Amino acid sequence: MNRGSVLVMATAMGVAISAALTVAAGGGESAPIFGIEVPSGFRDWRLISVAREEGKLDDVRAILGNDVAIKAFREGTLPFPDGTIIARLAWSYVPSEENNRAFGRAQSFVAGPPKNGVQFMVKDSRKYASTEGWGFAQFDGGMPADEAMHKTCFPCHEPAKARDFVFTHYAP
Amino acid sequence: MNRGSVLVMATAMGVAISAALTVAAGGGESAPIFGIEVPSGFRDWRLISVAREEGKLDDVRAILGNDVAIKAFREGTLPFPDGTIIARLAWSYVPSEENNRAFGRAQSFVAGPPKNGVQFMVKDSRKYASTEGWGFAQFDGGMPADEAMHKTCFPCHEPAKARDFVFTHYAP
DSSP: OOHHHHHHHHHHHHHHHHHHHHHHTTOOSOOTTTOOOOOTTGGGSEEEEEEEEOTTTOEEEEEEEOHHHHHHHHHTOSSOOTTOEEEEEEEEEEEOHHHHHHHTSSOEEEEEEEOSOEEEEEEOTTTTGGGTTEEEEEEETTEEOOHHHHHTHHHHHGGGGGGTTOOOOOOO | OOHHHHHHHHHHHHHHHHHHHHHHTTOOSOOTTTOOOOOTTGGGSEEEEEEEEOTTTOEEEEEEEOHHHHHHHHHTOSSOOTTOEEEEEEEEEEEOHHHHHHHTSSOEEEEEEEOSOEEEEEEOTTTTGGGTTEEEEEEETTEEOOHHHHHTHHHHHGGGGGGTTOOOOOOO
16 A cells, blocks of 8 residues: 555545544534534523424424524514524424323323424525525434425425514414 | 501402412412422423323423423433422414415414413422422412312322333433
8 A cells, every 4th residue: 555545545534534523413514505504502492382293294393492583582573683593303203101101091292203303594684685584404313404405495484474484483 | 438448458459469460470379288489480491302292181292491400301310309390381282274384284283372281390309208309380370270289290290200200201
């Protein structure tokens, strides 16, 4: 093995290790189109609301917001100010045998393993001027979804234009 | 009207105003048996998990925890340390016509008005020694539920003894 091939190999290993570390850290790679990275500490954000999607999604979900988002939701500020970030987490919809035994009937469904990725809406009226100020991102296991997926975000949110493209209402 | 009856009337009005203010503030009155008041700022606590109850409860719910609770859940600490408070919020389970239109099918259920009160579990191993260290409370519109209701809390949680009487698992 000559010096050149050792260098190539070392570089390739370095790239592989770096990629592995990025995945392990749950982020670092930015999503296509909008260039959004997983916001640090988002799992600690406050709760906006909860929901359940049947059908193909078949999940139970929580919508969290950073401080700017929570303030805007509580004060009814529209449009949402720059700096708003809204996170949508989702988990498998799993019947809880343990809860059902306590309630004495089959009625209880809880959050199982994470499902359908984590999605973010980021408000930056300059950067995302062509999508009404919103950037969108989805990550699955810390890795961004592909470009085709990200092209569907804004059109899907258009029906909520009257509430600045945000479907979720604050749950008091 | 003599001086005495004016005094009685003024006192009665004062009591009525005070009670109204207590309700408006969403707390102040402590729950029976365990003497728990609504913990200040609980709506800002971090998310433990979400769930859906069918049947008579028919709600969608979020379980939040104070800092002690979140740390214990994330680290798998059992029993939960003194100072742990877990909050269970619940809302009506409401189909979302707006979301359904965006998804193109009837599949979306969101949180409507608050329902089934707000419940708390408070860990204090000395104060609540007779119920394995847990105090329980339910408030409806800021007012504590009655004593009979509070007598049902601990027996209902007994099946979860192996996890220190807490049903909810942390949702990553």
